[in-house]
Amino acid sequence: MRHEVKAAPDLQDRCSHLDDIITAAAGRLTCRSSESSELLTCAAGAALRPVRVLQPDGQIRGGFGPQRQNQEGGQREHEPAQPGRARAQDRGEAAEQREEGEGVTAEDDSDGLKRKPNMASLATHRDARECSGAEGRSYERSKPKRSLTVRMSADTKIAELLTELHQLIKQTQEERSRSEHNLLNIQKTHERMQTENKTSPYYRTKLRGLYTTAKADAEAECSILRHALDKIAEIKSLQEERRIAAKSARVQSDNDPPRKTMRRGVLMTLLQQSAMTLPLWIGKPGESPPPLCGAIPASSDYVAKQGDKVAARVKVVDGDEQWILAEVVSYSHSTNKYEVDDIDEEGKERHTLSRRRIIPLPQWKANPETDPEALFSKDQLVLALYPQTTCFYRALIHTPPHRPQDDYSVLFEDTSYADGYSPPLNVAQRYVVACKENKKK
Numbered sequence: 001m002r003h004e005v006k007a008a009p010d011l012q013d014r015c016s017h018l019d020d021i022i023t024a025a026a027g028r029l030t031c032r033s034s035e036s037s038e039l040l041t042c043a044a045g046a047a048l049r050p051v052r053v054l055q056p057d058g059q060i061r062g063g064f065g066p067q068r069q070n071q072e073g074g075q076r077e078h079e080p081a082q083p084g085r086a087r088a089q090d091r092g093e094a095a096e097q098r099e100e101g102e103g104v105t106a107e108d109d110s111d112g113l114k115r116k117p118n119m120a121s122l123a124t125h126r127d128a129r130e131c132s133g134a135e136g137r138s139y140e141r142s143k144p145k146r147s148l149t150v151r152m153s154a155d156t157k158i159a160e161l162l163t164e165l166h167q168l169i170k171q172t173q174e175e176r177s178r179s180e181h182n183l184l185n186i187q188k189t190h191e192r193m194q195t196e197n198k199t200s201p202y203y204r205t206k207l208r209g210l211y212t213t214a215k216a217d218a219e220a221e222c223s224i225l226r227h228a229l230d231k232i233a234e235i236k237s238l239q240e241e242r243r244i245a246a247k248s249a250r251v252q253s254d255n256d257p258p259r260k261t262m263r264r265g266v267l268m269t270l271l272q273q274s275a276m277t278l279p280l281w282i283g284k285p286g287e288s289p290p291p292l293c294g295a296i297p298a299s300s301d302y303v304a305k306q307g308d309k310v311a312a313r314v315k316v317v318d319g320d321e322q323w324i325l326a327e328v329v330s331y332s333h334s335t336n337k338y339e340v341d342d343i344d345e346e347g348k349e350r351h352t353l354s355r356r357r358i359i360p361l362p363q364w365k366a367n368p369e370t371d372p373e374a375l376f377s378k379d380q381l382v383l384a385l386y387p388q389t390t391c392f393y394r395a396l397i398h399t400p401p402h403r404p405q406d407d408y409s410v411l412f413e414d415t416s417y418a419d420g421y422s423p424p425l426n427v428a429q430r431y432v433v434a435c436k437e438n439k440k441k
Contacts, residue, residue, distance in 0.1 A: 154242040161235050168228040175224060179217035186210045226282075233279065244307045267344065268388055271325075274309070275428035280404050281364035281371065294366025294374035297434055304328045304338070304360045311359040311383060311392050311433055312340050314351050323383055323392035325431075326351070328358075344390040359383070359436075365429045368401045375400045376408065376432065384410045385431035394435055398424045408432050 189210065193203050281293045291298050304310055305328065312326035326340040329350065338358050342349045366374035376382055376397045383392040399409035407428050411421035 154238045154245075158235055158238050161231050161238075165228055165231045165235070168224055168231065172221060172224050172228065175217065175221045179214065179221065182210060182213050182217060186214065229279070229282070236277075240307050267390075271343075271385075271390075271431075272428075275430035278362070278365050278428075278430045280367055281374070282367070283371070289364070289366060289371045289374040292360060292362050293364040294362055294371070294429055295376045295432075295434065296366075296374050298360045302360065303331050303333075304358065306330060309343070309361045310338075310340065311361065312338075312351060312353055313357040314342075314353070325385060325390040325392070342390075356436075359433045361431065361433060362429055365404060367404045368406070369404070372400075375429075376434075381435045382408075382410065383433050383435045384408070384412070384427040386412060387425055387427070392431075392433070394437070395427075396421065401429065 186207065189203060189206055193199060281289050283289060289296055291302065298304075308328045310326055310328060311323050313321055313323050314326075316322050325343045327343055329339040329341055331338050336355055338353050338355070340351050340353060340358070342351070366372075368375060378397050378400060380397045382395055382397060384395040385391070386393050393412050395410040395412045397408060398411050401408060407426040409424045410427050410432070411424060413420060414422040
């Protein structure tokens, strides 16, 4: 990296000019590595949890990997929804659920249906649909030997990848410690120049050499961090493949006792964790964000994979339609239709939908500091997941994220307010997608 210092009228101007060069260069060299390291730490903490790995010799040894979710708590419990209740009241109850972080108390309506409080009549109808006859429909499935073999193989591979990841993290720290010495030399050289109040050819030559070394150190550290991020992505992919294999291998059996369903509070926690662990896109200098990064939509020929989360437009009991959070089961190229499971019912209700009724969710978070063009802008119409629900509703972007870890602030359409919109609510990048309907309802 070459930095030419132009002649100045006096030595003080030269030192000031060199001060600006050093400050800018040091910021560029350390900023990207610092952000990447922070992301690596967060992603590794989310992806790596202790498990026991079954070795080929039959011994069970401790390792690191995904911790299974303990789905306990019995049947989901819901508060009765009263016909004709105000939309503002429903949203108020959803806000209370967000503060408490748990599901609501179980009570039965006179018609025998268990309903959860929600923000709109469409959500109420959908809740009646999903809760009606829900008891006794979920069973513990048998797990064939093939599925067990797949899980054992995945556990072994994950353990190997974690060992490699640990070595990469150590290399990152070693590389950073080595580069810090060179950056300290740059700072000391600058201080010496200020003390002597002169910029000699010797100092210019020395700084060029120090900057060249610092640039090479930063590139080496960045390469290690990218390699580590690839390992984390591979681990998460194996975890997802194992989960899908276990789900596909289950066979319904009337002889087995009913499986306990997930409490609503647990489901909401899992959705929040999914949003927090969504990887941040870190491109190379000059590289544009890919499709499904932040607000960038999927390509026209994109086909969502099995297990991907999507926004799906389904019909509810009264014939109306609702955007819900769903998981892709399969895609038929002959009919161009998806099969998706409602995420709120653990696969108990399956829908067959055309491509135009499916919107893939983002697979990367966009960094507002480096890729602001990959974010929705203020006042843009979107579909956003209403907090503590599994339904998407139309909303306007109130404030885009300012930092990588920030959420959107959105205004949901709500006729109970004078201006037609709710107060600002935070929604993660993971659950904000483009709205195909431009006209306000």
